[in-house]
Ligand SMILES: [Ca+2]
């Protein structure tokens with residue numbers, strides 16, 4: 001199968017998709033991807049919002065959120081976290097978190113904020129701790145407690161060891177819910193690391209998440225491809241989480257329904273994809 005067909009299949013599984021590590025300086029890759037998913041006969045149509053090119057050096061990346069417009073999803077506003085002064089070296093993030101306030105008519109919860117972050121691996125401990133301030137900023141910017149931070153946090157293996165976790169306040173903050181456990185492997189390669197995480201704040205958003213729905217999507221096994229091909233698609237597996245649809249009104253009900261439509265939110269790290277799309 002042509003690589004682009006994998007991107008098509010992966011994107012179309014979801015209502016909202018965060019794509020990270022978009023590196024093409026001309027900005028054509030994301031348009032090409034969106035054209036691809038919208039082109040072939042499909043009941044689904046996607047739109048997107050994209051951040052500035054972010055990064056302290058000439059190596060910059062963008063975050064983009066694709067969202068399915070015919071799932072009742074629209075964007076209210078966006079904001080890039082102001083993390084301090086780059087010139088004086090006192091800023092907190094290599095790539096500032098990008099925030100999007102979504103309005104969704106198809107889920108129980110009618111609006112929430114999603115935040116994309118790709119940490120600098122060597123600074124992962126510090127940057128993850130600073131996400132507490134990012135939650136506060138998002139809650140203030142959009143006047144809502146319901147915020148989900150997601151992305152490649154580099155939150156495992158050599159970048160965040162067991163001892164580091166014990167000293168990280170955000171890990172022990174009772175208001176912050178970690179949906180992807182340390183034992184999960186989000187890497188396509190033979191390493192076993194839970195780099196990609198989903199953090200949630202806000203009672204309404206926490207309660208609207210379908211229990212145990214946060215997991216990796218192992219597209220290598222699902223599509224029956226070898227590891228080499230899978231690595232051509234992405235070096236990370238997408239991490240997905242489902243939010244209760246508004247056709248149900250409680251946990252017991254959705255569990256009993258033979259079919260229900262959940263809105264899924266996924267993180268996918270596919271810069272290689274986008275380079276090849278161009
Ligand atoms: Ca910065």
Ligand SMILES: [Ca+2]
Nearest residue numbers: 187189190191
């Ligand atoms: Ca692995």
